[in-house]
Amino acid sequence: MERFLANIQQxxxxxxxxxxxxHADCLDILATLPENSVDMVFADPPYLLSNGGFTVHAGRRVSVNKGEWDKSNG
Structure with missing residues (x-):
């Protein structure tokens, strides 16, 4: 494992x-590693931020539509 880690600057x-x-952009870290050298990438983005598309900020209604990736399948 040490030989793989030598290329990671972070x-x-x-x-x-x-x-x-x-705690970094996984694409930056993965780009420094050889193929087939990673067992798992655990990603936990803050899902369901869109909250139906709108929220209130500073007394104004603003869109918080984050796109299809943030939609519930339930």
Whole structure:
């Protein structure tokens, strides 16, 4: 694993005996790694931000439509 990590310029956010957590754009980190060297990428974006399309900010109604990726399937 050390040979893969040598190319990553970003400092780990958290490190344990058997994993390393980076708080970064995964595409930047993955671009430095060889193919087939990653077991898992855990992504947890803040889903359902759109809240029906509108919210109130500073007394004004504003659109918060984040697109199709933020729609509920339920």
């Amino acid at each position: 400092k780990p956010y958290f490190q344990h005996d058997n994993f390393i957590l980076y």
